[in-house]
Amino acid sequence: MSTAAKPPPEICNLLALRQATRRLTQLYDHFLAPSGVRGTQFSILARLKARGPMPIGEMAEAMVMDRTTLARNLMPLRRQRLVAVTPGVDRRRREIRLTDKGLATIEAALPLWRRAQHHFEARYGGGEAERLRAMLREVAATELAGGG
Amino acid sequence: MSTAAKPPPEICNLLALRQATRRLTQLYDHFLAPSGVRGTQFSILARLKARGPMPIGEMAEAMVMDRTTLARNLMPLRRQRLVAVTPGVDRRRREIRLTDKGLATIEAALPLWRRAQHHFEARYGGGEAERLRAMLREVAATELAGGG
DNA sequence: GCAAAATAGGGGCATATGCGCATAATAGCC
DNA sequence: GGCTATTATGCGCATATGCCCCTATTTTGC
Incomplete structure (x- = not known):
């Protein structure tokens, strides 16, 4: 019967995540700007560098x-000739x-990214x-909407 | 000097945030679907309900x-007549x-949102x-790119 | 009172996000 | 070997995100 029985929308986990993401996107994009890639694009390129080609x-x-989001995120990278997409052995x-x-x-871009990391960790x-x-x-790894 | 001197992109704070946000967006949008509003729209409506009209x-x-993002996020809400935008006393x-x-x-939408919150907190x-x-x-509240 | 500065907002451009439907290609069944 | 189920992907639609430049309005300076 306390007023806490119905949690108010101010404590929304999703809103907190989105706001923090917007703030951090500002920071990383700011530091990465000289390299010409955004934060999302950096993740893609860095992963390709670390793991090699993949579907x-x-x-x-x-x-x-x-999948469709990634496919479209690849388009500006392909236009700039930073990545290439080629048919695999399995031609699907x-x-x-x-x-x-x-x-x-x-x-x-790597040293710029490191500066963003350091800047964040110095503040935080x-x-x-x-x-x-x-x-x-842990949040990202959990199949939240499913039964799991 | 250990190999940890140059932190690898796998520990990117932004990537971790984005991935978790995508996952949580799935969850909240899934639960909110019957109400016809997305997570972002829910935040806007909930804030208006709690704080009253605001510029x-x-x-x-x-x-x-x-500002431009919010202005455009309001457009589908205006189309559905969930919010109204009227000129203020200061007509700017x-x-x-x-x-x-x-x-x-x-x-x-509130009880649906609460279910999403509970679902998340039950898992997590x-x-x-x-x-x-x-x-x-704390991340969202900090002016990260600035000097502060 | 009028010109300049400051403020609030809109529109264009580009990227990021995901759902549903359609297409292409492989794998499996008989 | 051809039909079917599965898999990988693309495309259209809609929302979400933010930068830059422009317009409208108020405030300020004189």
Whole structure:
């Protein structure tokens, strides 16, 4: 019977996440600007560099992203010749791979990204940031809408 | 010097946030679907219900959102006659307010939202969720790109 | 009182996000 | 070997996000 029985929308987990994401997107895009790639594009290029070529669907799942979203996020990268999409052995699949220009771009972007990381962790605390990432990874890894 | 001197992109704070946001958006939109509003729209309507009419710029700042983004997020809500935008006394400003239909909609959406909250906190832990929100609020409240 | 500065907002451009439907291609059954 | 189920993907529609430039309005300076 306390007033806390019906939690008010001010404590919405989704709203808190979205607001923090918008704020952090500002920060990372600001630092990454000289490299010409956005935060989302950085993630894609960095993953390709670390793991090598992979099909769209596989990367989409790893990124917790809709396949069609990733496919369209790739379009500006393809226009700029940073990634190439080629048919795989299984011709239903299409492999994404870094071009030489894409490799050069991600390597130029890496120190900028590190500066964004440091800037954030200087403001927020390195240990706190690590705890935050751990929590977020757990959220991202859980099939929330399903039965699991 | 250990190999940890150059942190790898796998520990990107922004990527972790985006992935968790995508996952949580799935969850909340799934639960909110019967009400016909998305998570973002729910936040807007809920805020209007709690705080009363307010100008676009003021809400945008409170939501850590670009003014133009909020203005466009309002368009589908205006089309559905859930909110109305009227000129203020200072005719540069435009006041957003809930319509009767908007009030009915947010009140119908509230129990659905609570179910989403409960679902999340059942999977993730209520205390953990509270800690997560506290961290995210701190991130959202900080002027990260600026000097502060 | 009028010109300049400041403020609130809109529209264009580009990216990011995901659902539903359609298409292409492989795998499996018989 | 051809029909069917499965899989990988694309495309249209709609929302979400933010930057830059422009317009409208108020405030300020003189």
